[in-house]
Amino acid sequence: MKIVGLFPSDSSGKSENQLLNDRYALGIESFLEDKDHEFVVINSDEEVDQHLEDMDVIISSPFLPAYMDENRIRKASQLKLAITAGVGSDHIDLNTASQNDLTVVEVTGCNTISVAEHTVMDVLILLRNFMEGHRQSYDGEWNLSKVGNHAHDLQHKKIGIFGYGQIGELVAERLQPFDVKVQHYRRSSQENTPYSKYVDFDELVSTSDVIVILSPLTSETDNLFNYDVLSRMKEGSYLVNTARGKIVNKDDLIELVNNNHIQGYAGDVWYPQPAPQDHPWRTMPRNAMTIHYSGMTLEAQKRIENGVKGFLTNFFNEEPYDEKDVIVSGGTITNSSYKSK
Numbered sequence: 001m002k003i004v005g006l007f008p009s010d011s012s013g014k015s016e017n018q019l020l021n022d023r024y025a026l027g028i029e030s031f032l033e034d035k036d037h038e039f040v041v042i043n044s045d046e047e048v049d050q051h052l053e054d055m056d057v058i059i060s061s062p063f064l065p066a067y068m069d070e071n072r073i074r075k076a077s078q079l080k081l082a083i084t085a086g087v088g089s090d091h092i093d094l095n096t097a098s099q100n101d102l103t104v105v106e107v108t109g110c111n112t113i114s115v116a117e118h119t120v121m122d123v124l125i126l127l128r129n130f131m132e133g134h135r136q137s138y139d140g141e142w143n144l145s146k147v148g149n150h151a152h153d154l155q156h157k158k159i160g161i162f163g164y165g166q167i168g169e170l171v172a173e174r175l176q177p178f179d180v181k182v183q184h185y186r187r188s189s190q191e192n193t194p195y196s197k198y199v200d201f202d203e204l205v206s207t208s209d210v211i212v213i214l215s216p217l218t219s220e221t222d223n224l225f226n227y228d229v230l231s232r233m234k235e236g237s238y239l240v241n242t243a244r245g246k247i248v249n250k251d252d253l254i255e256l257v258n259n260n261h262i263q264g265y266a267g268d269v270w271y272p273q274p275a276p277q278d279h280p281w282r283t284m285p286r287n288a289m290t291i292h293y294s295g296m297t298l299e300a301q302k303r304i305e306n307g308v309k310g311f312l313t314n315f316f317n318e319e320p321y322d323e324k325d326v327i328v329s330g331g332t333i334t335n336s337s338y339k340s341k
Contacts (some may be wrong), residue, residue, distance in 0.1 A: 002053045002078075003312070005027070006060040009043040019301040020061060026085065026305040028059075028312070035316070052076045057315065059083040059308060063292045065091035065273060073100055084302050086295055087111060089327045090217040090244060094338055097328045104328040105321050107307030109166065111295030115214075115242055116170035117293035122240045122266035123159070123175075123210055125151045125288045134284075149288070150263065154178045160185070160208030161196065163215025163243060165337070171212060172196040183208065187220075188336065205229055210238045213267075216337045217244035227252035233262060241267035242294050245275075254280055257287070262266050268294045284339045 001230035005028060010021040019026055022041050032039050039049060048058070048066045052075045058067035061084065068082060075097045082092055084106035097104050125131065129151040136143060157180050161168045166186040172182045182196040185204040192198050205211065211233065215221050226249040232237070239262055241248055250271075256262045259293075266288035270279060273292055281289055307325070314321050327335045 001056040002040065002051070002054055003032070003048070003057040003059065004040045004042060004048070004055045004066075006042050006045065006048070006058070006064060006066045008064050016269050017298055019298075019305050020063070020085065020296060025309050026059075028308070031309055031312070033182065045133070047124065048072065053078070055079055056084065057081045057312070060091070061085040061304070062088040062091065063273070063296055067272075068092040068097070070096040072101060073097060081311070081315050083308055084327075085308050088216065088244065090246075092327075094328055094333050098331050098333055101331055102328065103321075103326070105311050105325045106327060107304050107311075108322075108324045110303040110307055111297070111300035112166045112170055114297040114300040115294045116167050116174060119167070119171050119212055119214070119240060119242045122173050122242065122288060123238070124154060126238045126240065126266050126286075127154050127157070131288050140266070154180060155207040156180065158183065158334050159205060160199075160204040160211045162201075162204060162211060162213050162223075164189075164193075164322075165197065165214065167242075168212075168214045169193060169195060171214065177205055202232075204222045205232050206234065208237060209234060210240065213239070213241040213243045213247055215247065217246055218338060223247070223249050225249060225253070227255070230256045230262060235261055236263045238263050239265050239267075241265070241269055243269060245269040245271035245273070250280065254284055257284055264288065267294045 005025055007020060007022040007025050008022045015021055022043055025041050029039055045067055052072055056078050058066055070093045070166040072094060079102055082102060082104045087106050087110060089104050089106050092104055129147050133147045136147060155178060159175055159180050159182045161171060164186040168184060175182055176195060183199045183204060184196045185199060185201045190198050224247055230252055257265060263284040268290045269292055281287060327338060333339055
């Protein structure tokens, strides 16, 4: 069998701790040492097209995805398994996957703690105007008024979480010591939780001082935070997105940040990924963007490695996958997060 893995290039050769790069590639080469399978490592989405006709398994991560659209899936007649080395399989056309009996799995829960911690960090960075303070230290400035003019306490703020799954609940829990009010919206449940109060979507948007996006990218959430929704956010509020870049309209966000309606934006997700050098979010005022690495802590990478090797073992042995990890199987989208309502 031919297994293709898309991994970031370690051109420097100095990322000795990284498991998700082309040098180590999750240890798959050594894992396959005594097995009669071909393992090919590629570094970019463009290279996928060279292997469509004869690959049986493709492995990629949300951090550097292989965009398996309808055209590619139909060309990949031998492809039986698509593994997401992480969480979030929106880079795969799931409807076409189900129609072509392509199984899609992801390592559920591998980076929930990692993303939750990063999200709380983003909230603090935005409210404390950390980026301006850091810029001044780097550039040799000392303008206290300029940085303090947009610095706020987190205490007593209302934090709205859009998408209240495992990560959302972890974020709400970790925010409790800051003496904040947490509210959330999720389409599958209207229940309050020990850490957060359920509100409808309109109330979440209009009353939150900070909105945190933690929802999967689906047909319902794609471009959901467009001008209409963003303009209904509180004047001077903040937006954090550690879910998927396409949930927020790129140009509408810029307009509302530029006119100061939205005070600041932070997150680590873009569209497409890798983001082009001229992506306007890179230079947007009052942004605290990073590249997509919230779920790439070394601890999360180890969990991803173990998960991917487990999937391959199940595949070779024709054994079932853990139900929680399956997105598409047997011609059906099985994961409720990706089903259309």
